Amino acid sequence: MSLDAVERRPGEAVIDLPVERHAALIFIGRIETPWATRAECPRRGDPEHGPDCTVLLDARWQPALEGIAVGDELQLLYWMHRARRDLVTQAPSGRHETLGAFALRSPNRPNPIASSSVRLIAIDGDRLTVRGLDCVSGTPLLDIKPERRGEPSAHRG
């Protein structure tokens, strides 16, 4: 078992992570929010009322923004770099039950990738102002996609 098994909270179960890794991520930018710690973060972002947060895209990816416009609803994927990856069950605060990581949107999961819907408020070169985030400032960005609403798109694995 994991070395820190003795520090588990009630309802938490850990597993030994596999040693091997299968694919590698490139951080493409960084998210700036008003929140320095997880405790300060709202439970859920609000795409309509904000507050405004900033996505600082690395300059090399700026051409990939072509076709995105203010007012768009976007899906952001980002890397929850402070999360634990070995917690398979958790007891969320404020709930009495123990739930699996896949039944929660907790940051703690084997691949701590978050997905949020945001509204694009402004765009200035490689700097995007968005509403709808709930993560700590400094979170690494992984992807920007148009949010899927109604019309078919070309999303094939």
Added chain:
Amino acid sequence: MSLDAVERRPGEAVIDLPVERHAALIFIGRIETPWATRAECPRRGDPEHGPDCTVLLDARWQPALEGIAVGDELQLLYWMHRARRDLVTQAPSGRHETLGAFALRSPNRPNPIASSSVRLIAIDGDRLTVRGLDCVSGTPLLDIKPERRGEPSAHRG
């Protein structure tokens, strides 16, 4: 420039990828679908009418399913292992414009992570039957989350 720059299609632009990688992914299972190649895949999955696809979760993660139930709407993240990561602009088939990778849900993007909403039809141990996928059979699975609908959840970066 990339070695295969001469093979670019109209509207495509490539960049040199950064050499460094910043985080590593663990494949947690595999998706089986009726489609062997991207050309066979539907343009978009249908969570209500299917067809049924199978998620084979690696056994070590099975405890993380606790609390998931048949009928749930789930968000699956998976790795589009056949995608190109260096295409910053693309000309989607059937459209006359050139668009950035972030304005498309194309598999070709710096981090080829796909996100789909699916309906859970059946669950049998580490084997899930779902509707709503559109990817090739054999696609590696990255994450399973409850789809966000209405109620707040604890999703913090």
